[in-house]
Amino acid sequence: MIKINENFLKLKSSYLFADIAKRIEKFQNDNPDKEIIKLGIGDVTLPLPPACVKAMHEAVDEMAISGSFKGYGPEQGYAFLREAIAREDFQSRGASIEPDEIFISDGAKCDTGNIQEIFDSKTVIAVPDPVYPVYVDTNVMAGRTGEFQDGRYQGLVYLESTRENNFIPKLPEKPVDLIYLCYPNNPTGATITKDQLTQWVKFAKDNKALILYDAAYEAFVRDSEIPRSIYEIEGAKEVAIEFRSFSKTAGFTGTRCAFTVVPKECRAYDSQGKEVHVHSLWNRRHSTKFNGVSYPVQKAAFAVYSPEGKTQVQSNIDYYLGNARIIREKMHDLGFDCTGGENSPYIWINGKKDSWSFFDDLLNKAGIICTPGEGFGLCGKGYIRISAFNNLENVERAMDRIEKAL
Numbered sequence: 001m002i003k004i005n006e007n008f009l010k011l012k013s014s015y016l017f018a019d020i021a022k023r024i025e026k027f028q029n030d031n032p033d034k035e036i037i038k039l040g041i042g043d044v045t046l047p048l049p050p051a052c053v054k055a056m057h058e059a060v061d062e063m064a065i066s067g068s069f070k071g072y073g074p075e076q077g078y079a080f081l082r083e084a085i086a087r088e089d090f091q092s093r094g095a096s097i098e099p100d101e102i103f104i105s106d107g108a109k110c111d112t113g114n115i116q117e118i119f120d121s122k123t124v125i126a127v128p129d130p131v132y133p134v135y136v137d138t139n140v141m142a143g144r145t146g147e148f149q150d151g152r153y154q155g156l157v158y159l160e161s162t163r164e165n166n167f168i169p170k171l172p173e174k175p176v177d178l179i180y181l182c183y184p185n186n187p188t189g190a191t192i193t194k195d196q197l198t199q200w201v202k203f204a205k206d207n208k209a210l211i212l213y214d215a216a217y218e219a220f221v222r223d224s225e226i227p228r229s230i231y232e233i234e235g236a237k238e239v240a241i242e243f244r245s246f247s248k249t250a251g252f253t254g255t256r257c258a259f260t261v262v263p264k265e266c267r268a269y270d271s272q273g274k275e276v277h278v279h280s281l282w283n284r285r286h287s288t289k290f291n292g293v294s295y296p297v298q299k300a301a302f303a304v305y306s307p308e309g310k311t312q313v314q315s316n317i318d319y320y321l322g323n324a325r326i327i328r329e330k331m332h333d334l335g336f337d338c339t340g341g342e343n344s345p346y347i348w349i350n351g352k353k354d355s356w357s358f359f360d361d362l363l364n365k366a367g368i369i370c371t372p373g374e375g376f377g378l379c380g381k382g383y384i385r386i387s388a389f390n391n392l393e394n395v396e397r398a399m400d401r402i403e404k405a406l
Contacts, residue, residue, distance in 0.1 A: 007143045010153070016375030020359075027363055036363075037398045039327075039386045040371040042186070042346070044251045046319060046391075048300070049312035052250060055303035059296035070295040075287045077104025077259070081298045084305040085259060089244070095231035101263050101279065103286050104293050104301075106256040108216045108245040112180075113138040114289070115212060115241060115260070118281045119178060119268065126157040126176040128169055130187050130376035130383075132214070135180045151378045160379050161188060163350070167339055168196055175207045181230075182214035184221060187376050187385040188348040189340015191226045197233050204239035210268060210278070211240040216258075219249040219317055221343045237263035241278065248345065248389075250304045250313050257293055257301045320345050323395045324388035330399040331386075334406055345388040348373070358384050365405035368398050 024036065062068035082099040090097035105111050113134050121143055127135050136153065139145060146154030157176050159169035167190035181200065183192040204211050211230065218228040230236045242261040246252035266278040303309045328341030331349050341347040351358030355372035362368040373383030
C-alpha cells in the first residue's frame with residue numbers, strides 16, 4: 001500500500017489566493033463592464049531590458065550552429081555568469097564572495113524552499129510574521145512543525161514584525177537553529193540597518209545558528225546606509241546563506257534565473273557536534289536534483305552586468321520606485337500609515353480595519369486588487385500590501401479611484 005507524506009495534510013489551505021480569486025470572479029460577474037486594476041501580485045510588467053533580449057537572441061543563434069552549440073551545462077552555472085555576479089554584486093561592495101560560492105538556479109522561491117532539505121528534521125525554525133509563505137510551507141512539508149492552530153503552526157518560532165518595532169523583529173528569546181530573514185521585506189517593504197543586521201549575525205554565531213537571508217529585492221535599495229547583502233556584515237559568511245533573483249531586478253519572472261550564495265566558511269553541525277561545511281552539502285544537493293539553467297537564459301542574465309544592461313535595469317527599477325512613491329504618497333495623504341515604497345516595491349498599509357474588509361472596499365468601490373495582509377500571518381491583520389509592479393498610467397488611475405472611493 002502506497003502511503004503519502006502526511007505532513008502535506010498539515011498544510012493550511014491556500015485560502016488567501018483562493019478567496020481573492022473567488023471575490024474577483026464574483027465582482028467581474030456582477031460588474032462585467034468595470035475594469036479591474038491589479039496591484040496585488042508581485043509580478044513585473046515592463047519587458048526584459050533590450051540588452052538581455054539581444055544577448056538571448058545571440059545565444060539562441062549559437063545553439064543553431066554545431067561549433068557553438070551547448071548541451072548540458074554545469075549545474076552550478078556557467079563561469080561567465082558566476083564571475084560577473086561575484087565581481088559586480090559582492091566584491092564591488094566589499095564582500096569577498098568568490099564565483100564558486102555562487103549557484104545559479106531558476107528562482108529564489110525554489111532555492112529558499114529547497115535549502116531546508118540539507119538540515120536535520122528536528123531543526124528549530126524561526127520565521128518572521130508577516131512571512132513569505134514558502135518559508136513556512138516547505139518546513140511543514142518536511143515535518144518540522146505541528147498542526148496549524150489559532151493562526152500559527154505549532155513548533156515554529158514566530159518573529160513578530162509590527163509597527164512598534166518598525167517591522168524588524170527582536171532577537172529570539174531562546175536559541176533557534178535556522179532563521180529566515182528577508183530585507184527589503186516582502187510583504188512589509190521594511191528595510192534593515194547594518195547595526196540591526198549585525199545583531200542578527202552575532203546571535204547566529206553565539207547560538208551556532210544559520211541565517212537564510214532572502215535579498216530578492218536588494219536592487220531597490222537607494223539609501224547607501226542600508227545593506228544590500230548580509231555579507232557586508234563582518235562574520236556573516238560563517239553563518240548566512242543569501243538568495244538573490246533576476247526576477248524583479250531585470251524582469252525575469254517569466255524567464256527564470258536566480259542564484260544562491262553559500263560561502264565556504266558557512267558551517268553547520270552533525271549529531272556529534274562536529275562542524276560540517278554547508279557549501280559541499282548544497283553543491284551535492286544542487287548537482288543531484290537540478291540540471292542547470294539554460295544557456296540562453298544565463299547569457300541574458302550576464303547581459304544585466306554590461307554597461308547597457310546596468311543602465312536599462314536601473315531605469316526599470318527607477319520606474320517601479322516611481323510608482324511606489326505615488327502609491328505611498330497618495331495613501332499617506334488619505335490618512336493611512338504606510339511602510340515601504342522607498343527602498344522597496346511594496347507598500348504595507350494599515351487599513352484601520354480588517355484586511356479582508358479593506359480588500360473588499362478597494363475591489364467593490366474602486367475596482368482595485370490588493371493583497372490582504374492577514375494572508376501573510378497574524379501580524380498582518382489589519383494591513384494590506386500594494387505592489388508597484390504595474391504601469392504608471394494604471395497606478396495613477398488606481399490612486400484616483402481610491403481617493404474617490406475612500
